[in-house]
Amino acid sequence: MNLIITKRCDKGCPYCFASHTRNISDKDDVDMSFETFTEMLDKAMPNSHPKLLGGEPTSHPEFKLFIDELLKRKLNFTLISNFLFNETIRNIIIEASKKVEVSFLINSSNLEDVKGRFDLFANNYNAIYEHLYKDDKEEAMSCGITFENNKTSEYYIDYMQKLNEKLSGIERFRISIANPETKKEDFFILNNKELGKKFLTVTQTAITLGFTPSLDCIIYPCMFENKEEWKYIKKFLAKIRTRCEGCPTDIFPDGTASYCYPLKESIKVDTRKYKTIDQVFDDMNMRYRILEDRVTHPDKCKNCPFKKINMCNGPCLAFFDLSKETLGINI
Amino acid sequence: MEFTQYNLILTDNCNLRCTYCFDNLYSNRDCNSNTKIMTEDMIPNILHFAEQTASTKLPITFNMFGGEPLANWKFFKSFVEITNSHFKHEHKFITTINGTLLNSKIIDFLAKNKVEIAVSLDGIEESNKARITIDGKPTWNSIMQILPEIKAKIPKTILLMVIGKHNYKYLYENCKFFNKLEFNYNVNWNMEDDYTKEELEEIEKQLKRVKEEGLVQPNNVIKNNNKEDGTVCLPADKAITIAPNGKLYFCHQFVPKMIDTEDLSYGNIKDGITNEELYNNFVDRTYFFSWSKDKKIICNSCDIKEDCRGGCIADQWHKDKDFLKIRKSVCDFSRINFNIKEDCK
Numbered sequence: 103m104n105l106i107i108t109k110r111c112d113k114g115c116p117y118c119f120a121s122h123t124r125n126i127s128d129k130d131d132v133d134m135s136f137e138t139f140t141e142m143l144d145k146a147m148p149n150s151h152p153k154l155l156g157g158e159p160t161s162h163p164e165f166k167l168f169i170d171e172l173l174k175r176k177l178n179f180t181l182i183s184n185f186l187f188n189e190t191i192r193n194i195i196i197e198a199s200k201k202v203e204v205s206f207l208i209n210s211s212n213l214e215d216v217k218g219r220f221d222l223f224a225n226n227y228n229a230i231y232e233h234l235y236k237d238d239k240e241e242a243m244s245c246g247i248t249f250e251n252n253k254t255s256e257y258y259i260d261y262m263q264k265l266n267e268k269l270s271g272i273e274r275f276r277i278s279i280a281n282p283e284t285k286k287e288d289f290f291i292l293n294n295k296e297l298g299k300k301f302l303t304v305t306q307t308a309i310t311l312g313f314t315p316s317l318d319c320i321i322y323p324c325m326f327e328n329k330e331e332w333k334y335i336k337k338f339l340a341k342i343r344t345r346c347e348g349c350p351t352d353i354f355p356d357g358t359a360s361y362c363y364p365l366k367e368s369i370k371v372d373t374r375k376y377k378t379i380d381q382v383f384d385d386m387n388m389r390y391r392i393l394e395d396r397v398t399h400p401d402k403c404k405n406c407p408f409k410k411i412n413m414c415n416g417p418c419l420a421f422f423d424l425s426k427e428t429l430g431i432n433i
Numbered sequence: 434m435e436f437t438q439y440n441l442i443l444t445d446n447c448n449l450r451c452t453y454c455f456d457n458l459y460s461n462r463d464c465n466s467n468t469k470i471m472t473e474d475m476i477p478n479i480l481h482f483a484e485q486t487a488s489t490k491l492p493i494t495f496n497m498f499g500g501e502p503l504a505n506w507k508f509f510k511s512f513v514e515i516t517n518s519h520f521k522h523e524h525k526f527i528t529t530i531n532g533t534l535l536n537s538k539i540i541d542f543l544a545k546n547k548v549e550i551a552v553s554l555d556g557i558e559e560s561n562k563a564r565i566t567i568d569g570k571p572t573w574n575s576i577m578q579i580l581p582e583i584k585a586k587i588p589k590t591i592l593l594m595v596i597g598k599h600n601y602k603y604l605y606e607n608c609k610f611f612n613k614l615e616f617n618y619n620v621n622w623n624m625e626d627d628y629t630k631e632e633l634e635e636i637e638k639q640l641k642r643v644k645e646e647g648l649v650q651p652n653n654v655i656k657n658n659n660k661e662d663g664t665v666c667l668p669a670d671k672a673i674t675i676a677p678n679g680k681l682y683f684c685h686q687f688v689p690k691m692i693d694t695e696d697l698s699y700g701n702i703k704d705g706i707t708n709e710e711l712y713n714n715f716v717d718r719t720y721f722f723s724w725s726k727d728k729k730i731i732c733n734s735c736d737i738k739e740d741c742r743g744g745c746i747a748d749q750w751h752k753d754k755d756f757l758k759i760r761k762s763v764c765d766f767s768r769i770n771f772n773i774k775e776d777c778k
Contacts, residue, residue, distance in 0.1 A: 371567060384469070385567055388446045388504050391470075392534060395506040430536025432575065433448055433566075 103146050103379050104153045104182075104352045107134040107168060110161040113184045115212050117248050117280035131356035133162050138357045140171060146379045153207075155182035155352075160191045169198050178203035185209075185226045186219065192226050196233050203242065206230070207276065210245040210265060224268040231270045245269075246276035246318060247304075251290075255303040262304070266311050275308045277301065277339070278318035281364035286423040291322050292402045298325030305339050316340035320418060323408045344408070345415040349386045351379065361386045364420035368393070369433075389433050390419060396429050397422045434486035434706070438672040440496040441479070442685055443508055444470045445677060447501040449531050449572060451553075452563040453597050453623045471508045471677045475702070476515050479675060482702040484522065486673070492523035497548075498674075498685055503534035513546050525549065529593065531564070532576045535583070544586040551591040551619070552576065552583065556607025560600040580614065592616045594651070597623030601632060605639040612648045620651040624748050624762040637769045641776060666745070668719035669712065675702060683715045686747030697750075718746055718756050732759060740774065741767035 109132050111118075146152065154168070160183055162168065172179050181195065185208050198204055208227065213220040227243075234240045245265065247258065266272060279291060291297065301321065308315035320343045326332040336342055350362045353373060359382050361369035369389045376382045399416040408414040426432040446469065447454075487493045495516065497509055513526055525547065532552040543550060554576050555561040561573045583590050592611055596604055604620075611618045628636075643650055666672065669683050676688040680698040687697045699715070700706040721743040732738045744763030752760060 375567065375569070384446060388444070388448065392448065392504050392506070395510075396536065396538075430538070431534050433534070 103142065103150060104155055104350055105134065105139065105142060106156060106352055106354050107139065107154055107159050107165075108132060108157045108162040109355060111157040111184070112161070113158065113186060113209070113212070115209070115248070117211075117250050131354070133164075134355035136164060136167055136171070138355070139168055141357070142353055142373065142379065143171070143175060143177070145373065145377065145382075150379070151178050151180065153180040153182055158184050158186070160187040160195075165191060166194050169194055173198060173201050176202060178205075180205040180207060182207040183209070185223050187226060192229055196230060199230070199234065199239070199242075203239075206243045208243060208245050211247045214261075220264075220268065228270045235271070240271060241273045243272075244274035244276050244316070245272050245313075246278065248278045248280050248318075249297065249300055250280060255300050258300065258304050259307050262307050262311060262313075266313075272311070272313045275313035275315050276318045277304055277308075277315060279321075281319075281418075281420050286421065287400075289400045289402065289417050289421055291325065291417060291421075292400060293324050294322075295325065295327050298327060298331065301325065301335060301339070302331055305335060309338060314340060317342055320344060320346060322417075323414055324402075324406060344413055346390070346418055349383050349390065351383050351386065359386065361390055362420070364418075365424075368419070368424045392431070392433055393419055393422075393424055393429065396431065397424070434670070435488040435490075436483075436486050436493065436671060436673050437488045437491050438494045438496055438667055439479075439483055440498050440672060440674040440685060441471065441512070442498055442500065442674065442676050442688055443502045443505040444500040445688065446470075446504060447499060447531070448504055448533060448567060449501065450565055450567050450569075451531075451595075452565070453595060453599065469677055470505055473508055473511045475679060476508075476512055478679065478702045479512075480516060480520050482675075482705065483520070485705065487522050488671075492525065495524060495526050497526060497528035499529075501531055501534065502528050503530050503539065506534070506539065510542060513542075513548065517546065527551070529553065531572070532579060532583075533566075533572050535579050537582065540579075540582055540586050548587075549589060549591075550583070550587055551593050552580075553593045553595070554580075555594050555596075555600060556603055557610050560594075560603035560607050563595075563597075563599055580616075584614075584616065590616060591652070592618040593621060594618055595621045595623055596636070598625055598628065598632065599623075601636050601639075604636060605642050608639075608643045608648055608651065609646075617649070618651055622762070622766045624745065624760060624766070626752075626761045628762065628765055633765050633769065637772055640769065640773050644773070644776065666719070669715035670719075679703065681706065683719070684747055686745075686751065715746075735764075737767060737771040740771045 143150070143152065152172070156162075159165065159181060179202070181204060183206065195204065210223070213223050231240055231243060234242060247261070249258075262275075279297065305315045315338065317339050318341075321335070321339075323332050323344060326335060351359055352361075352363050353359045357373050359371055359373050360366060369386050371382060371385055373379070373382050376385075394415070397419065403409055403416045406414065409416065422428075483493065483495075495512070497512070499505075502509055509528075516524065516526075527549040528543075529551045530553070532554065542548075553564065554573075555564060558571075558573045561576075562571065564572050566572060592614075594607055594611070596607075600607075608618075640650070666684060672684070674682045674684050674688065676682060676698070679702045680688075680696075681700040681702070682688050682698055689696050697711065699708040699712040706712050732741070732743065735741070741763070744760055744767075746756060748763075749756060749758060749760055752758075
């Protein structure tokens with residue numbers, strides 16, 4: 103269960119899959135209310151492990167109240183953050199991590215775009231890292247980058263080296279592809295050898311620097327030049343997935359839930375109509391399946407050897423036009 | 434075994450939340466029950482089980498059921514294709530769907546493979562208001578849009594109308610409407626036990642009006658019951674239901690979907706029927722006439738017992754956890770059916 107506790111974020115990464123939530127107005131539910139937050143926790147399994155994200159979750163005006171509630175319930179949680187917060191927030195996080203297990207998925211991209219940003223990031227990162235290190239928990243931190251089309255493999259090698267120099271230690275390193283924002287049916291990932299090359303280079307660089315590389319979301323085997331490259335990626339990139347394996351369940355501040363951020367309104371339900379988050383999860387998985395069985399896969403996927411052996415199921419639904427006009431159904 | 438019908442529960446979920454649905458306790462649905470969805474790797478085992486247990490004399494039917502079967506279209510399509518190319522026994526496919534997930538591609542596939550379909554529609558728009566999406570939106574318009582294409586490509590399609598306390602007032606209007614659409618149709622009575630005498634009289638009056646005006650009547654209201662069939666459904670030694678996890682049940686209503694539901698499975702597709710005692714109990718119970726004599730239940734003294742088959746056993750089970758009790762609603766609606774039939778004579 104991913105709780106989008108606020109839409110606020112000042113970082114403005116160019117690839118952000120939540121950029122449509124940046125144009126917020128007064129009318130919008132910008133911040134999740136505490137009531138909605140506790141309602142979601144009540145609906146989740148008692149031993150659930152919520153992920154807090156945004157926007158930037160630490161930007162929520164009542165961030166401390168939310169963390170206190172998690173501590174009261176003794177719930178371990180994951181914080182998905184850009185680590186560009188102030189010292190007060192940093193201390194709240196450190197204190198929380200003394201009481202429950204806190205994992206961190208840290209957006210580490212685009213830190214050079216604004217002056218002083220890299221230093222602020224590094225200060226926060228290092229303070230939390232060093233605190234966790236004392237308790238042998240530093241592996242709970244994972245840095246992450248998302249590939250942008252206009253940046254080369256060489257850029258990412260330099261960038262990773264810089265991260266390595268500035269940060270006390272990087273244990274895990276997540277890599278992801280930017281999802282299509284507005285342009286549908288542009289299956290840029292298919293047979294995109296350049297993108298495959300970036301994956302390969304970044305994976306190799308991460309290993310050289312002593313990070314454990316892992317995949318965020320899914321990857322497409324046709325991106326790689328040959329079998330040996332694909333074998334390397336499968337061997338050294340952790341959490342390899344070539345098809346969507348289940349609903350991430352992104353819950354928005356207003357209590358509606360989307361299958362995942364990139365799918366936006368295409369698969370969205372109102373969690374208040376359900377007794378449990380499991381049921382929300384189940385229904386959104388059903389909707390995903392319905393749509394997945396009805397989209398027409400691009401010609402490039404026809405006769406694909408990976409599809410034939412069921413290793414890949416074509417592009418994720420976020421790439422498709424899922425409108426009623428195209429699919430003939432409206433779910 | 435000599436089964437003639439295999440009911441396949443392709444998924445226990447549905448994209449609608451019809452307020453009267455027998456599965457409608459969705460809010461209590463146990464999402465961790467591991468009974469959610471059939472996967473293609475089950476097909477060889479299902480067909481093997483069917484080969485071992487199918488009637489040697491009669492053709493068999495694969496009933497693609499749910500939840501909403503089209504919510505698992507991938508399995509649906511693969512099962513029809515693989516069965517047609519590999520299963521030697523004479524067979525056909527039927528399915529009951531809510532219609533909202535049909536598109537031209539799917540209709541073409543169903544037509545090409547001669548899949549007989551029944552689409553749930555409760556008549557005119559006002560009467561259909563209980564059929565809503567998960568988000569509470571009405572579905573009537575989307576069904577009406579697709580009906581002409583269904584009629585053109587699969588002319589024998591049946592419409593299924595549920596009549597309950599919420600819409601019995603529209604019964605006559607609905608029959609007229611279906612006649613206008615030129616579809617055959619069935620009525621499923623929503624078995625609530627608190628119909629008043631006046632309400633039951635109104636239902637009977639409306640059905641008589643349908644007859645008097647020479648409208649085509651619902652198939653299952655005036656049709657004579659085939660007593661050899663036992664209960665309202667095929668008996669347990671003729672039909673068997675396969676749950677998404679491969680377990681065997683009498684019918685879909687016994688597949689546990691709710692938290693704490695008792696599991697009345699009597700086997701699985703790999704090992705066949707493993708609980709013979711439970712299976713035999715179902716067989717006995719579903720041959721209502723012989724069973725009711727043995728049990729000396731109230732029906733033995735009923736004047737219409739020859740025209741009544743004792744109602745749906747799943748309905749009874751879910752209501753009272755007791756196969757011996759016959760629900761009041763069963764008696765009420767059997768009486769209406771009897772009166773209508775008497776009128777037809």
